[in-house]
Amino acid sequence: MISKVLCIDDDQITLVLCELVIKKAGFASEVVTAKNGKEGLAWFSSYFSKKGGDGDPPQVIFLxxxxxxxxxxDFLEDYLMKYSDRLPGTKVVIISSTVNPEDFNRANRYSDTVIDFINKPLTTEGLYELMANENLSAYFSKQEQQKEEN
Structure with missing residues (x-):
């Protein structure tokens, strides 16, 4: 299980639903939220100003x-310039309702950091698939993965 995720979304209902789905799926033990990219960057600024941070950094950012x-x-650009080198294990999953093909193409340009592009709403099934992603599978035991595949 992942210890912490950061969900960045301007819709409060989406944030609440993400937290519920993440906990129901056993994806992460802690969910931190931010209402926009600026708040997300402020979270990282605060984390690093506490001399190494407060607890674990998020292993996944749902953006x-x-x-x-x-x-x-804009968040992703700033995050990559300021924090990604200090958190090489933190991966980004874009979660959006966009249907713009340019957004999908643009996400592919960040393949070192952006590991998936999920359509809203976030579902337990989507999280189960994400658990098998090669960038995250080490966080989940084989027993959990097999359970989810059945």
Whole structure:
């Protein structure tokens, strides 16, 4: 199980649903939320200002693209410049309702960090598939993966 995920989305209902689904699927033990990219970056700034952080950093960031204040692409650019080298194990999963092909193409340009692109809403089935992703499978036991495949 992943110890911590960060969900960044401007919709409060989506954040609540993500937390419920993540816990129901046994994907992560802690869910931290931010309402836009700026709040997400502030979380990392605070984490690193505490001399190495407070607890574990998130291993996964669930990132919405279309948000006010700072959208997902702007967050991703700043995150990559400021924090990704210090957190090489942290991966980003874009979770969006976009149907714009350019968004999918753009996500592929960040293949070292962005490991998946999931359509909203986040579901337990989507999380079970994500558990088998080669970038995350080490966090989940084979027994959990087999259970989810059945």
């Amino acid at each position: 919405d693209l279309n948000m006010p204040v700072m959208n997902g692409w």
